[in-house]
């Protein structure tokens with residue numbers, strides 16, 4: 001298996017190089033040159049597998065033989081040993097045909113842990129094999145940063161710099177990034193929003209001199225390995241509801257489009273998925289795009305689901321590549337227009353193919369809060385504001401007797417004020433994080449300016465040549 005860039009002007013790479021590269025050198029995102037496919041019989045035979053065994057079964061074809069089976073199995077088992085739930089990603093029924101897929105039993109209480117714990121170990125393995133070091137640049141609207149810092153803290157081959165929007169993450173999210181005592185992780189509070197942070201990271205990748213000098217790597221979902229790891233829980237949840245003999249639908253709280261793109265990949269691999277429903281908060285660029293066919297940037301508004309306060313949805317580029325028949329010329333045209341005028345219009349055939357797979361809906365902050373209240377009253381289940389955004393949209397898209405699975409992307413205790421305001425209950429942090437809010441914080445405030453960020457990273461990283 002090789003990985004190709006969505007923009008078609010960077011060399012195709014093997015798995016290990018793709019993991020280290022993050023963003024392709026032409027600014028595109030790597031994607032497998034073909035989707036591994038599993039027959040219905042093969043999928044049926046996956047029923048009952050423990051989560052790590054299922055992950056090994058599903059993900060091995062993506063490695064292209066570059067990591068020995070026994071090594072990969074060890075990496076996977078160690079990654080999921082960090083989770084606090086035996087099932088890793090348990091499925092909880094909240095109504096007759098509605099389910100929450102709880103993805104928040106990892107070390108930082110967010111779905112990001114599922115992929116990040118695996119990615120850190122994969123990256124470590126590849127760097128050790130090559131005797132190399134890397135500098136990791138990560139952008140976060142709140143959850144990726146904490147998950148990345150937990151997964152990479154103390155790893156000798158990597159220095160990590162996490163860019164978060166100053167004052168726009170929840171206090172719990174901020175502490176998860178700023179209280180690590182590991183000397184290889186650095187939290188940078190950027191004076192801007194998440195899109196500014198993400199643009200800075202992409203600009204660092206596109207500055208090839210800097211990129212090469214510090215051996216820059218990525219752990220955002222621009223890194224293929226993040227998406228890859230997230231495919232597994234689509235299979236695990238669908239299998240537990242009778243797949244492949246019973247189709248299911250998923251509603252996914254969406255920002256950067258990574259999580260839902262993993263669902264699309266699962267479908268391409270043979271999993272019978274009826275609908276993939278994109279759920280956004282008031283930052284609804286993706287909903288507008290599906291409605292009108294035009295992807296047009298607006299301003300970012302701060303909401304009670306801050307991790308989804310995103311306009312530039314990185315992984316939508318991967319979907320555009322697929323929907324345009326894997327045509328990098330179209331993708332370059334779309335991305336060029338986005339850069340120049342803040343908008344592009346999707347071609348008719350590509351739009352039809354996107355609409356054939358996806359639905360989309362938004363929830364205002366009021367609607368998300370009402371859903372938290374109603375779900376608690378109806379089933380005793382406490383949602384976080386991101387999952388509540390998904391639940392609101394899922395309720396509008398539930399169809400017939402097809403089970404609807406909402407991805408539970410964060411634990412409510414990460415957003416105690418919003419949850420309390422919605423329903424009067426203050427969710428407590430689990431015992432292992434109980435001292436978090438008292439720990440000393442360490443972070444550097446920087447302007448949203450490429451040179452300032454590169455100078456800072458260049459001074460501190462041990463990977464500089």
Ligand SMILES: Cc1ncc(COP(=O)(O)O)c(C=O)c1O
Nearest residue numbers: 143254255256257258259307409
């Ligand atoms: C809690 C939570 N929900 C949903 C999302 C959106 O996921 P994605 O960016 O993969 O669309 C994020 C951040 O990405 C998140 O942290």
Ligand SMILES: N[C@@H](CCOP(=O)(O)O)C(=O)O
Nearest residue numbers: 140141142143144220221307
């Ligand atoms: N919501 C994310 C934003 C970054 O997303 P990623 O999946 O591309 O890492 C966050 O919480 O940081």
